[in-house]
Amino acid sequence: MPAAGPDNLHALLEAMRPDDRAAHVSLREIIGHVGDRSFTTMILLTGLVLVSPLSAIPGMPTTGALIILAVATQYLLGRNHLWLPGVLLDRRIGRDKLDGAIDFLHKPLGWIDRRTKRRLSFLTHRPLKWIVMLTIMATVLPWPILEPLPMVTSIGATAVSLLAIGLVTRDGLFIVLGYAFIAALGTALYEVWDTIW
Template sequence: MTAPGPDSLRALLEALRPDEGDEHISLRQIIGHVGDRSFSGLVLLIGLILVSPLSAIPGAPTMGMLIIVTTTSQYLLGRDHLWLPAMLLDRSLDRDRVERAIDFLHKPLGWVDRRTRRRLPFLTHRPLKWLVVLTIMATALPWPLLEPLPMVTSIGATAISLLSIGLVTRDGLFVVLGYAFLGALGVTLFQVWGAIW
C-alpha cells in the first residue's frame, strides 16, 4: 500500500479537514487531499475516524467496512490507482464533527509521529505486507454485524490503525503492535466465551 503524500501522521490527519468555507467534507475530497495512490493512507484515516467520536455516527462502521474492504481488495489485485463508487465518494461528514475528531486525534498522532522510524522493514514489504492487508480486511468485515454494540468497532479500528501506521511509516514495530492487539483481543473473547458457556 503506497505511502501517502503527507509526510507525517498529523499532516495526514489534516486531510480530513474540510476546505475553507465548506460545512462538510466528502470522501472524494479526502482522496483528493491524500492522492488516489494512497491506499494505506486512506485505510488509516478510516481507522482513525472509527477510533474517534465519529464512530458513534449511525452507519459509520458499515460505511468504514465498505471503504476498507474495497480499498484493500484493489490493492491486493494490483491496481495503481484507487477507485471507489460514487455512493461512497459522495458520503460526507459534518465540519463540526470532523473538527472535534481532529482535535481528539491530534495529540496522540503527534506522540506517534515522534516515535516512528524504520524498524523491522520486512514486515511492511511484500510478501508479508499482503498478510497485513488481509488482516486489515478480515478485521473490518464483521463491523456491520457489530454496529449495534456501542463503540465495539472502535476496538477493531484501533488494531487497523496500528497496522496502517506501520504501513504508512514503514515501521514494522507498529505492525507487531497491531498483531499483538488483535491477539490479546482474541484471547479475551475466548475467555469471555468460555466463562459464559
C-alpha cells in the first residue's frame, strides 16, 4: 500500500500548520494536506500531537487513541483510503495552540530528521509492519483510562511516535528504539506495581 503526503518530519509538521488567515484547523483539513492514503503518517501526526503540550487539552488523549486505533485497523484490513467519522474529522484546534505545539516539536524532530536513513528497512515492510501496527494499537488502548494521570499518555505517545517515525522514514532503527522504549516502560511499570502490592 503506497504512502502519500509528507515523507519527512519537517514537512509533516508544516502540513499541520493552519492557513495564515485561519484561527482554527480541523483534522479534515490536515488530512487534506497529508493525503488520505498516508496511514502511517496520520499515526505519526497524532502521536506527535500527544507528545506536545496539546496532550494537556481535556479529551485529547482519548481522541488521539481513537484516531490511531481507527487508522491502524483500516491499514490492517487493507483499505486503500482512510475513513474517519465526522465527529473526529471536524474537531478543531486553535491556531495559537497548534503553532505552539509545532514550535515545541521543531527542534527535536529536526534533530531526528537529520539522522534518519534507510536502515533495517525489513522492519518497515509487511509482515513485520503488521506487528508494529499491532504494537501501536496495544499501546494506545489504555489511554482513555489513563488520561487523568498527568504525562502518562505523553510517555506512551513517545513510544508510538518512535515506531511511526521508523515507518514513515523507512528507518528500522527507530522501530527498534520504539520497542526498547515500550519494554523499558513496561519494566518500570511492573516494578512500581510490584513495590505497591
